Amino acid sequence: MPLRDVSARSGLPKSMTFRLLYTLERCGMIDKVGENLYRSSLRPFKQKLYRLGYAAQGHDYQFSKEVSAGLERAAALEGIELISVDNRYNPKIAQRNADVLVREKVDLVIEFQTDEQVAPIVATKYREANIPMIAIEIPHPGAIYYGANNYEAGLIGGRYLGRWAKQQWHAEVDEIVLIELKRAGSLPQMRLTGMLVGMKDVCPPLENCRVTYLDGDGKLGNSFEAMRKHLRMSRARRFLVGAINDPSALGALRAFQEAGRTESCAIMGQNASPEGRAELRQPGTRLIGSVAYFPEKYGTEIVNVALDILHRRPVPPAVFVKHQLVTPENVNHIYPNDELMHITGGAPA
Numbered sequence: 001m002p003l004r005d006v007s008a009r010s011g012l013p014k015s016m017t018f019r020l021l022y023t024l025e026r027c028g029m030i031d032k033v034g035e036n037l038y039r040s041s042l043r044p045f046k047q048k049l050y051r052l053g054y055a056a057q058g059h060d061y062q063f064s065k066e067v068s069a070g071l072e073r074a075a076a077l078e079g080i081e082l083i084s085v086d087n088r089y090n091p092k093i094a095q096r097n098a099d100v101l102v103r104e105k106v107d108l109v110i111e112f113q114t115d116e117q118v119a120p121i122v123a124t125k126y127r128e129a130n131i132p133m134i135a136i137e138i139p140h141p142g143a144i145y146y147g148a149n150n151y152e153a154g155l156i157g158g159r160y161l162g163r164w165a166k167q168q169w170h171a172e173v174d175e176i177v178l179i180e181l182k183r184a185g186s187l188p189q190m191r192l193t194g195m196l197v198g199m200k201d202v203c204p205p206l207e208n209c210r211v212t213y214l215d216g217d218g219k220l221g222n223s224f225e226a227m228r229k230h231l232r233m234s235r236a237r238r239f240l241v242g243a244i245n246d247p248s249a250l251g252a253l254r255a256f257q258e259a260g261r262t263e264s265c266a267i268m269g270q271n272a273s274p275e276g277r278a279e280l281r282q283p284g285t286r287l288i289g290s291v292a293y294f295p296e297k298y299g300t301e302i303v304n305v306a307l308d309i310l311h312r313r314p315v316p317p318a319v320f321v322k323h324q325l326v327t328p329e330n331v332n333h334i335y336p337n338d339e340l341m342h343i344t345g346g347a348p349a
Contacts, residue, residue, distance in 0.1 A: 001038055001039070002036055003018060006038065028041060049079065049080070050080045050081070050107045051080075051104070051105075052083070052108050052303075053108070053109040053131075054084045055085050055097045055101065055109065055113060056086050057087055057136075058086060062273050063293075066295040066296045066298075070298050070300065071302060073300075074299035083104055085101065094113040094122055095118060095122060098125040101126075102129045107131070108131065108306050109134070110133075110134045110136065111135050114184050116185025117183070119135070119138060119141065120140070123140040123141045127141075134302060134309070136298070137188070138187065138188070144318070145318040147321060148320070149323065150188055150189075150191045153191055153194065153291045154192060154194020154196075154197070154270075155198040157242060157268040158196060158201070159198040160288070161198070161266060161289075162202035164266055165206070166202070169238055171206065173206060174239065175210045175212060175239050175240075176211045176240045177212045177230065177241045177242075178211065178242045179213075179216040179243040179244060179251075180213055180214070180216070180244055181216070181217055181245070181248070188244060191242075195242035196211065199242075209240075210236070214230055216251055216252070218247060218248060220247040220248070221251065223247065223249075223250075223251025225255075227241075228255040228259070236264075238265075240268075241265055241268070242267075246269040246272070246273045246279075248269075249268065249269030249276065253285075253286060256286065269289070269291070270290060271290060271292070271295075272290040272331075276290045276326075277331050280327065289327045290326050291325055291326070293323065
């Protein structure tokens, strides 16, 4: 609550209100969370202990790990019991996990699974059990969506790719390659649609450029193999590559490197995940940028949405994260503490 509201509700002058709030803050009874903005750090004695179910996408990849770690921290801070299961990027396991969380009678479910075809099945299980749901990144029928503004994120990356092609290659591009994740469905596909529109918007000559779609399944290895196979057949000299996420972008980059054609590509990733940021720091990299989603912030925001739902406050049908372009020029400014992190492999998102 802002200082002025506390003053108005208490009927005290602002100066006195400020001094009292300062004292309460020093005693640990309130937190100052912004400029003249305060929040109580006390909890009701008989606060209801909410039990949230969380079906994690998996734990093998950094994006998913950061989402999970953030949720665990946020739940602990709010005094919420978080019952976690692991979908392991497997649609059959996701369905079994839904049954587990229904049996646990959780108050709300946070679902993070990649397969669009399974989404209605999982959503039906929760709806029949009268359990509200938040779906991360992949829409599920009846669920509040939380995650990327996919088309906007695509536009950001595509416009930068288009400007780069104009400045570095004078718009002389032979082929645009978009590396997709088909099983995730139409919404994540909007990232690639946005990229294509963004490229052509700032670089009109690309309207006549050939466009090729490859399915990399959101994984480095699959994207590497798909791009490697395509390079053996393509006669193009210059490629603009837009990838559904950073692992796919890095897989494509490795294929160009293996073929000795690194200088013939410019690649845009999505997520700005740790492994993507590590590549952006490499001298002369052809990963020219990645659009950030900031998964480390998901946990707090998702828990806030969950509490709004449980307290029957109005919640929009979709809550979008804010995106920012990360490039070799600004990566150290946006992520100055990366050198303190242990960077591991990347993931579908």
